[in-house]
Amino acid sequence: MTDPTGSETTSSSLPVPVTGGVAAPAATLPARHEGGERALSCEGLIRRIQAYDPTADADLIRRAFAVAQVAHEGQARDNGDPYITHPLAVANILAGFHLDTASIVTALLHDTVEDTGVTQQQLRAQFGDTVAELVDGVTKLTRLELQSDRTKQAENFRKLVLAMSRDIRVLLVKLADRLHNMRTLHYVQRIDRRQRIARETMEIYAPLAGRIGMDKVKVELQNLSFAALEPEAMATIRARLNYLRGQGADVIEEIRRELQALCIDAGLEGVEVTGREKTPYSIWEKMQRRNVAFEQLSDIMAFRIIVPSREACYIALGAVHAAYPVIAGRFKDYISTPKANGYQSLHTGVTLRHPRNQKIEVQIRTAEMHDVAENGVASHWLYKQLPDAAAQGKTKGVVSGLRWVQDLLDILEDSSAPDEFLENTKLELYQDQVFCFTPKGQLISLPRGATPVDFAYAVHSQVGDTCVGARINGRLMPLRHELQNGDQVEIMTARGGTPSPSWERFVATGKARARIRRHVALQQREPHLESGRVALAKAFRQEGVDGSEKVLDSLLKDLRLQSVADLYVAVGNGNQSAREVVQLAYPELRRAPRAPRMVPGLSMRAPAGGALGGGLPGRRRPAAGGMALAGVGAGMAVHFAGCCHPLPGDRIVGIVSTGKGITVHTLGCQTLETFAATPERFMDLDWDYDLIARNATGHHTGRLSVVTANEPAMLATLTNIAAKHEGVMMNLRIVNRQLEFMEILADIEVRDLRHLTAIMVALRAAKGVVQVERARG
Template identity: 45%
Template sequence: MTVANPDHDGPGIADAIPSADDLVARVRAYHKDADGDLIRRAYEFSKAQHEGQTRQSGDPYYGHTVAVAFLLADLRLDTATICAGLLHDTVEDTSATHEDLIELFGQDVADLVSGVTKLTQMELANKRTKQAENLQKLVVAITKDVRVLLVKLCDRLHNMRTLYHIDKFEKRERIARETLEIYAPLARKVGVNRICVELENLAFQNINPAAYVSITRRLSALRAQRSEAIAMVSEIIGQRLTEAGIDVRVFGREKRPYSIWRKLDRKGVSFEEIADIYAFRVITETVDECYRALGVIHQTWRCVPERFRDFISNRKPNNYASLHTTIIGPQNIRVELQIRTEQMEAIAETGVAAHWRYKSGTYSYDPNAAQAAGGDPLERLRPLVEILEQGGDPDEFLEHAKLEMLVDQVYCFTPKGDLIALPYGATPLDFAYAVHTELGNRTIGVKINSIERPLRTRIRNGDVIEIIKGGKRQPPPGWEDLVITGRARAAIRRLIRNSERDEFERIGKVIAEHAFLREGMEFREKAIQDAFKRLEVHAIEDLYLALGKGQITSTELIDAVFPGRREERGDLRLRELINDEKGALFVHGRGLTPGVTLHFADCCSPMPGDRIVGVLRPLKGVEVHVIDCERLASLEYEADQSNWIDLKWTAEAQSNSISIGRVVATLRNEPGVLARIAGTVGDGRGNIANVKTLHRTVDFFDMEFDLEVIDSRHLNNIIAALKTNDCVINVERARAD
């Protein structure tokens, strides 16, 4: 006997596994022309392929695939999707191949199974980066065919229902957290609230079992205390609406523990202050009857004004529509009412799955029907695709995608009256990027309800947002802190990356021009192009970028452009870089053992011209410091001064070496500053080896430069030249504390 993939494990279904005929009957109840033979063959193939495999409960593994197929049938999906539910683990866990499925069940079913298999692989990776990469694949797959997501959601739902059979709490918690952060929000994105709510509750039960038990006990006590009053409200609602000539069905629901937990956590209210622990759904035949029913109910009980919302005239982006109101019922109990039509109820519970229709002799997803019902819920996935298109590494995508899937929302309007839904706490900059990336990039201000407001203002429900555009595309410092949506953050980071690239390219071009100038030659891009292969770059922009970032030095550029060129001795480009490996060549001292390891201290970066001293560190060798190094002063108390060695620079170091000198500069934040700095360093016959931004504000930024220089005098000359530049506020040689 073998055990299937452990990430799929959980107990089987408690009752006897339903037969293939049971499944066919369930599907034909809503799809009379369903291919029963295809479903039966998929059922038997799955059973045979999983023969001998069990779940951790000890039940036959194929019971899981049958359960998934029944969940898909509950969503009233097409035959191919039902078959994919039966077969979704065959390629992953058995010897069956994609080609086998094509031959036996057709291309459509095989492609669905292949899509689900790829998504399953994200569960097999514990590393965050691997999960992030597979989430990118998930977004691509589900936007091509949403049925892949629906199969995966049903697969995850059954696994979550049976998660308690996994012994290790850490594994249960990992699966539950992934469910809460990725799968439940995706279910809500496409409107499948029925699955979303259950996934959230099951995940909460495994992530925070103590809180789950506590809330469940409170609900049980409250149920016993208020059951009579709640039953009375239900009876009176039905009676009053019937007397008004409105044919309705009324049923109640109790708020799930996870929803209560989120409200307690987010709003900081007490359990008793939650108004919608109990809610009733009033289902009518027509939209007109929804509003009539609302009038009757408000005439019967006092309503809570701030708790009324009309999601019929302003549908949610996932196509959800309903009237929400809260009344003060018998015994002063607050009761929430949701009034909607039968069609709205179907969309609220099953979202995108509510739009499977008979059309042109087939039974499949009908986007036209979705648009007619108020909008295609698949559009809710578009922001995730846009984040993917913004580029960046997979970890960034995972971060932004999770932000984008936030649930709590505010609803605002464009000046033309178009509704825009944003996460709670969103700003006008989030709004601009939600409308269009280019609008966000060019935002310089905003008017909210015709009044100019700061971009940091939090949007409220009903606000009319008018973006003030400008021509500047470089993001001001701190822009990323003004947004909360993943789409906006991804776009801003891409804009920053592009701006930084442009700046580094400008620096690189200046470095290249000065390198040619030092050689007494005319700078020509055509001459550089001949050296691309030797420098391992593909375009002039890539070369400038590498020069600007210090990945290629000006010396390497000149050597690549003029291969075999012999430089005169004493030229900076011929000199060896002082480092630990060549330390013995450049430093000598009395008592210094030949061959001893030398290390140049990072804290003071010694270079020829500095007075230096060595400290013998046990098991490390001799560490070279500048005589006035601040860290050296602390070593006087830590180290045995008998281990101190007087050192001097060799003649070789004075005449035929280069050093790295680190300087810290405070610069004005204005265009072209870095290019001017690079020009000044080049004019001083130095070379920028590395650049790092330490701190940036609206007016100034602090930067750290590593400069290739001959000695300390050469470095001081460059520092003096930099100080004469009006864009430099302060510059000094870096010294570590």
């Protein structure tokens, strides 16, 4: 296990409480360290905290350590260390950020409720309400009975957002917890588990660290995740960096001294200049973004100039720009317009003069700005300035300064499903910013690629909902126009205006997308509600049974719905069969098997007997609602996918979509890859071959891609061959025509796969036909 803290080894005897009659072990714990054996200790942690906060409650920390040590007795980490080394390491990470005693105690106890027999009530009794609520906010929600890992992740993140909106320390402890888990990730044996943790870290926790300004934590999380997700790319970049170091080991030091001399010549005193290589992940990310090889990257070195005052930042900038050619478009002033997380700095890119001709990045800031840039929220934490407020848990002032937290809460309110919330939140976290102004001069920060619609929703949700137009720098511009830094945006609204569903295609912020989706869902709800009400009334009337709201209300728990209105909507949009609702209310009426359960995979059965036409042995299931599909409840909306055009004889799978019902795909359809993250949406389907045999003239559309010679008679040839084999040519489209060849998409109405195959064989034998394949996509 990696020791992130460097706390010294000590041994002490502590008054350890007894839980369940078992005394806790000693307070000094061995922990593996890649540089040799080290030890983490409670007393070392306390000395570290008291170095920056002499008033810290050492006895409270000792009691928390003792409770955690007893609770985690017998548990071990993946590397074999006692589990208590993990909360102790997390507490040491937080001590490195100079956090308050409550945060340290929370770090020591953060896994006790989840992984041991300690209860929330016990923590509240021993450590008070603040610590108990912080631990509750950090606790992982692994006991939730959810359908998939993605849904579980989304629900966990939803709860984390709610918790950190009440107290931002929840996020700080959670980030320290994830940082230590990532530092020890290489001890996890299963590759798939390592990659899942690393991907979640890259997508959620690293951006969160960046959003609260903790750049040092963000960079480390990104590089640790990158090493787990792309080990070969990481090794290649590291090898290349090692090679470059060998070629010019003193280059960074030479440039550093050069920049230092420039600042001294400009009359600046107390200037500190540091140089570094960019991290492997930042290099790889730039390679991916620019689509270039490592050798084509010229600015893999970055230099930081720390000056005494804000004014000195601009003096240093002038000295650098006077000495070197400036790279166009690389200058950014985050001092006059800070980022949303409080980050302030001047950024510029310059080219060194001959003979180096090398591009470098230069950042200029004060020591205070640097502290904020590295440690973010932790660097100007409320508790350093207002200890009394800290004791009372008044963190509202800090949270209100983080506008993005409020944006996440708005998304939480507008997103109907956990995974939709997670998707919209990722949009909110990943951003390179542009800064725009309202007509009154208010600064609005938005992600790059944002539009006037995003701007309108950033001002206020009601402004976004009623937006009908926008003036940018005084000129009327389309709502899909991409905003640039410094634009002045005036939003025009209209009473009664509503969001357009088409906006979702071009907005860049999660808040705007969530709000638009919510409005569209509300618009569709009314017609679905009415059609569902009618369908249910008809189904109950046909069976001659009572279908009152009292009966329907008794079914809500089994159907996992909140209200009778939700049931009407589910029936109206095809997600719930009216017939199944009747049979659930009156089981004695059940005459057909219920719809099959959702399965988390693609292991489908091939049709018995292979091709159609021969005898199909074995018991066959009746068709549902006249469809040529078995296993689909009556009344459920079913569509055949236009990307693969499934036919009887194909192996098939259904995808369940809210508001659309079931879409049937062939098992090999490439579109299925886009649903890999949501396996609960897959439905086991098969063709009803009894119905197909009885209805020999059944109609299904097969799509062919045909390449032929570019001759006038070819279209007639294709149509005649299809007609000769009892196929009906429904549509013909020439998609590519050249001097000698043409490519045609042909939709042919056939009975089944065998029928289509016979037509394909006949087409391939025709003169002038070069290639015939089933069309995909």
